[in-house]
Amino acid sequence: MSGGTFVGMPAFPAAAREAVGDTTLRANLRHATHTIRDKRARAVAELSDWDRLREAGKRIKDHTLRHLDRYLVQLEESIERAGGTVHWAADAEEANRIVADLVRATGETEVVKVKSMATQEIGLNEALEAEGIRAYETDLAELIVQLGRDRPSHILVPAIHRNRGEIRDIFRKEMADWGRPAPDGLTDTPAELAEAARLHLREKFLRAKVGISGANFMVAETGTLVVVESEGNGRMCLTLPETLISVVGIEKVVPAWRDLEVFLQTLPRSSTAERMNPYTSMWTGTSDRDGPSTFHLVLLDNGRTDTLADEVGRQALRCIRCSACLNVCPVYERAGGHAYGSVYPGPIGAILSPQLRGTGSEIDASLPYASSLCGACYEVCPVAIDIPEVLVHLRERVVQGGEATRGGNRVTLKPAKGHAAERAAMRAAGLAFARPGALRAGQRLASRTRRLHPRTLPGPGRAWSATRDLPEVPVEPFRDWWQRTRGGGGRTTESNGQ
Amino acid sequence: MSARDRVLGRVRRALADVPADSVPVDDVAYEKAVDRGYAREHGVRTVEETVDLLAENLADYRAIVHRCTEDEVSDLLMRLYAERGSETVLVPPELPPHWLAAADPVRVHDRAVSTPHELDRVDSVITGCAVAVAETGTIVLDGSPDQGRRRITLVPDHHVCVVRVPDQVVASVPQALERLDPVRPLTWISGPSATSDIELDRVEGVHGPRTLEVVLMSGE
Ligand code: SF4
Numbered sequence: 248m249s250g251g252t253f254v255g256m257p258a259f260p261a262a263a264r265e266a267v268g269d270t271t272l273r274a275n276l277r278h279a280t281h282t283i284r285d286k287r288a289r290a291v292a293e294l295s296d297w298d299r300l301r302e303a304g305k306r307i308k309d310h311t312l313r314h315l316d317r318y319l320v321q322l323e324e325s326i327e328r329a330g331g332t333v334h335w336a337a338d339a340e341e342a343n344r345i346v347a348d349l350v351r352a353t354g355e356t357e358v359v360k361v362k363s364m365a366t367q368e369i370g371l372n373e374a375l376e377a378e379g380i381r382a383y384e385t386d387l388a389e390l391i392v393q394l395g396r397d398r399p400s401h402i403l404v405p406a407i408h409r410n411r412g413e414i415r416d417i418f419r420k421e422m423a424d425w426g427r428p429a430p431d432g433l434t435d436t437p438a439e440l441a442e443a444a445r446l447h448l449r450e451k452f453l454r455a456k457v458g459i460s461g462a463n464f465m466v467a468e469t470g471t472l473v474v475v476e477s478e479g480n481g482r483m484c485l486t487l488p489e490t491l492i493s494v495v496g497i498e499k500v501v502p503a504w505r506d507l508e509v510f511l512q513t514l515p516r517s518s519t520a521e522r523m524n525p526y527t528s529m530w531t532g533t534s535d536r537d538g539p540s541t542f543h544l545v546l547l548d549n550g551r552t553d554t555l556a557d558e559v560g561r562q563a564l565r566c567i568r569c570s571a572c573l574n575v576c577p578v579y580e581r582a583g584g585h586a587y588g589s590v591y592p593g594p595i596g597a598i599l600s601p602q603l604r605g606t607g608s609e610i611d612a613s614l615p616y617a618s619s620l621c622g623a624c625y626e627v628c629p630v631a632i633d634i635p636e637v638l639v640h641l642r643e644r645v646v647q648g649g650e651a652t653r654g655g656n657r658v659t660l661k662p663a664k665g666h667a668a669e670r671a672a673m674r675a676a677g678l679a680f681a682r683p684g685a686l687r688a689g690q691r692l693a694s695r696t697r698r699l700h701p702r703t704l705p706g707p708g709r710a711w712s713a714t715r716d717l718p719e720v721p722v723e724p725f726r727d728w729w730q731r732t733r734g735g736g737g738r739t740t741e742s743n744g745q
Numbered sequence: 746m747s748a749r750d751r752v753l754g755r756v757r758r759a760l761a762d763v764p765a766d767s768v769p770v771d772d773v774a775y776e777k778a779v780d781r782g783y784a785r786e787h788g789v790r791t792v793e794e795t796v797d798l799l800a801e802n803l804a805d806y807r808a809i810v811h812r813c814t815e816d817e818v819s820d821l822l823m824r825l826y827a828e829r830g831s832e833t834v835l836v837p838p839e840l841p842p843h844w845l846a847a848a849d850p851v852r853v854h855d856r857a858v859s860t861p862h863e864l865d866r867v868d869s870v871i872t873g874c875a876v877a878v879a880e881t882g883t884i885v886l887d888g889s890p891d892q893g894r895r896r897i898t899l900v901p902d903h904h905v906c907v908v909r910v911p912d913q914v915v916a917s918v919p920q921a922l923e924r925l926d927p928v929r930p931l932t933w934i935s936g937p938s939a940t941s942d943i944e945l946d947r948v949e950g951v952h953g954p955r956t957l958e959v960v961l962m963s964g965e
Contacts, residue, residue, distance in 0.1 A: 309778075310778040313763055319752075335747070453862050477939050483952055506779075512918050521935070527933035528930075531930075561759075
């Protein structure tokens with residue numbers, strides 16, 4: 248089993264129901280996502296050519312994916328020429344083994360880590376622990392998560408679900424077990440909490456001999472790796488240790504140096520809503536007495552080539568993990584990151600996890616339904632991934648089964664269990680949508696009788712609505728409202744969300 | 746079969762549905778695939794306005810910005826160190842000596858044998874820079890002899906960076922990349938170290954220097 252699945256995780260609907268009942272969590276999340284969302288819109292508006300940058304980002308990634316074999320081989324050559332060593336890992340187990348062996352060869356039993364989704368996905372920390380190697384997370388939020396024996400809940404702000412009081416309690420209680428204890432009388436002001444983390448972690452950075460990282464981009468042409476961050480813990484892990492091991496998904500490669508001009512403009516603005524993140528590090532192999540003298544890159548597949556084999560779903564590999572889609576998602580805002588049962592939460596998680604891991608488990612089969620299909624995620628995505636399109640495609644796969652690639656082999660999937668009611672509902676919906684007249688009449692009727700509607704469906708629909716509150720029917724159908732307020736002339740305007 | 750062959754084989758099989766390109770993938774094919782019609786810089790500015798924008802954006806991300814001429818730089822630096830009470834300052838191997846001519850602090854040199862703990866005891870660090878980006882408020886260091894190893898601008902808590910204006914200033918990220926050499930280790934710095942991990946409140950300095958001072962030094 249891949250370490251990326253949270254063991255014992257209930258499927259999305261159950262997990263989400265629990266999360267939605269947690270009012271502290273909802274308040275923390277709402278505050279956070281709304282703050283970032285508004286700032287992002289302002290940061291993006293500063294660039295008059297945003298649409299062209301977005302289109303260029305999409306094309307660069309699509310072109311790279313189309314010729315991925317070529318660019319990976321070129322990357323390998325460039326890195327080895329620059330003094331680095333490249334390793335290939337088909338799955339999580341292989342990657343963990345390679346890293347553990349590399350660390351053991353240094354004779355060290357401690358490593359410092361900069362936050363990396365790829366290493367979380369493969370469960371590297373746990374695998375190293377089993378080999379007697381302790382991995383220290385050094386990003387402030389990851390430290391909060393690690394000390395709290397918790398799981399990250401957001402791509403960018405992994406401890407977004409914790410407020411300052413909770414963080415102070417975790418620091419006071421746990422820091423001493425991992426190294427330098429929290430200062431006496433620690434209060435819950437963010438500045439004091441950050442200072443406590445600085446002191447606690449500095450002790451580890453200064454003695455670290457091995458660093459482990461991911462990377463945001465790898466440039467095939469030059470062999471350059473890029474890490475984008477805010478705090479400086481990345482710089483610490485990338486430059487102070489003697490040995491650096493980077494574990495990176497094969498989809499992170501871009502062909503040319505100048506491609507960075509697109510992503511270094513779109514990534515910071517989409518993620519933290521800044522013109523530029525405080526620190527970006529770029530390194531090419533090893534440099535003369537500046538930084539680590541040994542550099543290893545582990546190229547990770549772990550389901551990525553299976554995803555690549557899916558004609559509709561492969562676009563998920565364009566993702567640059569900016570997390571903009573999480574911050575606009577009404578489902579994420581209410582359910583929180585943990586409900587997705589994967590290191591990739593939110594809309595991107597809903598399409599990426601079931602592709603990387605397959606839809607065999609209950610949680611993975613439920614993820615394509617963790618969306619209202621409102622399209623907000625597609626609108627903000629800086630590489631224009633049509634998340635709703637992939638969601639619908641994956642729903643079809645869950646409900647009807649079909650051809651897919653697993654572990655490099657073509658397989659025929661059976662429909663997932665427990666989705667019979669859904670199949671019926673989908674067919675009914677399909678009928679209605681194919682006949683606009685019927686849909687319109689049905690909606691009007693629904694509006695007029697809205698007060699009589701139950702919160703769960705009777706009969707065969709019960710199983711379906713057991714995990715969903717039926718939406719309240721609006722006073723007036725959207726179509727009628729549109730006609731009334733800005734219709735006229737019977738013209739229908741369709742926005743494709745661009 | 747090696748993992749390398751397995752992964753590459755899977756990539757090739759995964760792409761079997763996509764028609765093979767009629768031309769081999771080379772740089773020309775790549776140029777055709779990606780439309781670079783986005784802006785090389787945003788807005789029209791004079792050289793002075795570009796420098797002003799740099800100052801504004803640096804300050805917006807809470808770097809402290811100073812301006813001076815080349816003749817004034819040593820007095821300015823003396824004042825900055827005195828105000829902060831710095832007793833030791835790390836200097837890269839080829840910092841122009843006259844910059845620190847008037848400064849009191851003891852110079853510390855980064856040697857390969859010096860440990861991170863030693864660097865941690867130094868009060869301040871001073872460097873030049875490779876290029877500065879106005880639109881984003883970023884300074885970029887490339888490890889040249891007036892900037893030193895990456896670690897010296899990371900461990901001490903106070904970093905003073907001298908930017909020659911307008912020569913070292915570009916408007917935008919695309920223009921900056923054109924000037925940089927990917928073979929060198931590069932560090933892009935936009936404001937001091939910061940975190941927003943606690944309720945999205947911005948706090949300066951978790952790991953990197955908590956104070957970044959940028960001196961915009963003009964030729965006359
Ligand atoms: S899917 Fe798009 S918006 Fe979401 S994290 Fe990835 S790049 Fe960002």
